[in-house]
Amino acid sequence: MSFIQIQNVTFGYREGELALGGVSLEIEKGSFVAIVGHNGSGKSTLAKHLNAILLPSSGRVLINGLDTAAPENLIKIRQTVGAVFQNPDNQLVATVVEEDVAFAPENLGVPPAEIRERVDKALADVGMYDYREHAPHRLSGGQKQRVAIAGVIAMRPECIVFDEPTAMLDPAGRREVLATIDKLREAYGITMVLVTHHMNEAARADRLVVMNRGEIFLDGAPGEIFPRVDKLGEVGISPPHTVMLLHRLKKAGWDVPADALTVDACAAAIATAISTKRG
DSSP, X not given: OOSEEEEEEEEOSBTTBOSEEEEEEEEOTTOEEEEEOSTTSSHHHHHHTXXXXXXXXXXEEEETTEETTOGGGHHXXXXXXXXXXXOGGGTOOSSSHHHHHHHHHHHTTOOHHHHHHHHHHHHHHTTOGGGTTSOGGXXXXXXHHHHHHHHHHTTOOSEEEEESTTTTOXXXXXXXHHHHHHHHHHXXXXXXXXXXXXXXXXTTSSEXXXXXXXXXXXXXXXXXXXXXXXXXXXTTOOOOHHHHHHHHHHHTTOOOOSOOOSHHHHHHHHHHHHHHXXX
């Protein structure tokens, strides 16, 4: 059984208008899935179903076998699936960093000694231990988001949903948060779902789900999906710049791969093509 099962889910914010139109999706434990799509495609709406912030109008969402629509499952589901949102200010509730990270474990009834251990470990994991006695409002955007992530980690979830976590950050803050996500995945193998507008962020995932008009438009590995430049263009999505560059070079007759997603891989592919031409 898959860790997350989304079974023919529909959802509407207003009667007669569906934000999700019969979405079915399974996510395996330990995987890293990126969900992309233009504004209004349903990607954030889908993400909010994963820890019962929203409940389906029809269909079911199962988290490790637990139905999100059953009230008795809510606490367990919220412990299992943590969420990090766009604006960290909306998730920071205390006047001291370590108190903020301790907030959720305290509300879950975790013993004080274990809370202290969880808070210290979570802050160390996101590189914010030295700021544990600081006021959150004095931190940078990237630092605030890392504290918000620490607050989720302290609950010891099996899955974290990141709903456009870098949307309000400057480039430095984005790098901080993405490095934290990479570190957590490598260290703990947590199941991760990343909703993002940034295709370079989505390229980090194992699996890419492209949404359009409340439905799944494409689903596969980033290296399979992103080279489908013309298909993605149909729904207003531009692949990473590396893919676009290789796409244009191929159209111009260069023998380059279409799936070199990172800057290093793209540069190496172009260097090989240049060397071959000269040879």
